[in-house]
Amino acid sequence: MKILVTGAAGFIGSHTAERLHALGHEVSAIDNFSSYYDISLKQKNTETLARQGIIVAKADLRFADLSAYISEDIDAIFHFAAQPGIAADSTFESYFSNNIQATQRMLDVIETLEKKPFFVNIATSSIYGLHATLTESEAPLPASWYGVTKLAAEQLVLGYTRRNLLRGTSLRLYSVYGPRERPDKLYTRLIDCGLNNKPFPLYEGSEKHLRSFTYVQDIVDGIVSVLEHQEVCNAEIFNLGTEEENTTATGIATVEEILGTKISIQSHPPRPGDQSRTKANIDKARKLLDYNPKTGLKEGLEAQVAWFRDTFK
Template identity: 70%
Template sequence: MKILVTGAAGFIGSHTAERLAEMGHQVIGIDNFSPYYNIELKELNAKALSEKGIEVLRVDLRTDDLQKALPEAIDIIFHFSAHPGISNTSTFEDYFSNNILATKNLLDFALQCEKTPFLVNIGTSSIYGLEATFPEDVAPKPASWYGVTKLAAEQLVLAKSREGKLQATSLRLYSVYGPRERPDKLYTRLIDCGLNNKPFPLYNGSEKHLRSFTYVQDIVDGIVSVLDKETIVNGEIFNLGTEEESTTATGIETVETLLNTTIKVSAKPPRAGDQSRTKANIDKARKLLGYNPTTTLKEGLKAQIAWFEENFIK
């Protein structure tokens, strides 16, 4: 099948594009190479994809003419493109344009294709709110601009499914980590601090936060499991993540153990909208998708440390 992956130069998008190519699909990636974080990291990801025969086109879903920029003969779209996370330097317009407007434009493109592609929206546990421990049928209570706009994007996609205009599903991902993780995320930053003797910025109270830290390849397992299940998953939402909970403090200790070091901590004020607990309820994904993540936190962090040392330690 011919598959389009938006946000293909990003963390999870790049891993998914690789997996799809390994499965024998023809994969086309797009990314706008936003400066939200170091573009060099995205270019490194794009280079890795290029070496595996996956072209990543520089396309901005917000402003480009998608009918001209993209091929029409696409069977499936995996939509990762988004303005991620909780950042004091990001405006509401950043979240709105990248998460809502870009998704609307992608939908318009999909509906104008000669054959309407199956659309897989990549959502987030932030949709649930300050605690994300619920099954998919619980009413969302997002507490950040990121969560609000990702919920809106999800509903834009599912609305077209309800209208019968296309087949679509949405996957809510939980606390993904691993090789290629963004530099602003917990484990890349911890590893950098541990290896380079930098102070780690710890938001007050966050050491007690509980997370379903999920290794990226376990997430990709869940994402690609929707293939050939269009009828089953159409109009449905699925949580993807591990059921095992760990505190941020446990994550810090695990990285310290693996690096055989002590990481200095610099206390920072709490972040508004930061989730206090995430625990993936994957009963639905296990039943309908056969989803079963197995990688332990220690195993996943070993792989992430190896990636960091290979690419950023000279």
């Protein structure tokens, strides 16, 4: 199959592009190389992909001529590109334009095609709100601009499927970690602080937060399985994550154990919109996609530590 991956230079997008290529698909890839975090990390990812024959083109979904990337010879699109996180210095306009308008521009192009690609929208557990423990059929209650705009993007895609204007699905991912994780995320930051004797900024109360920390390759297993289950996935939402819950405090202790060091903690005020609990209910994905994440937290973090040491040596 010919597959387009947006946001392919990022954390999960790069792993998915790699996996799709390994499965024998012809992968094209785009990314806007946003300065939201250090661009050199995305460049490292693109170099890794390029060595496997996957070239990541620079294109911003908000402004580029998308007909150059979305055409009738594309069989599927995996849409990762988005304004991520709940950073205080990210404006509502950046979430709105990157998450809603960019998605709509893609759908506008797809609508003009006679043969339409299967559209896999990559969503987030932040859609559920402060307590992300719900099934896909329960009403979401997003509490951050990120969650609100990702829910809107999801509903744009599903609205097209309900009108039979395309076939597609939306996948809500839970607390993904592993090699290539963004530098603003929990574990890359923790590892950096532990190895380089820096204080770790911990938001007040977050050490008690419960998370379905899910290893990236387990997430990719679920994402790519959609290709083999397009009929059952069409117009549906799926949670992807692990059912195992760990507190942030447990995550910190696990990194300290792997590194053999004690990480200095620097307390920061609570972050508005942050989730107090995520627990992936994956009954639907287990039943319909045969989804079965298996990687334990320590095993996954050992792989992430090895990646960090190799990348930043």
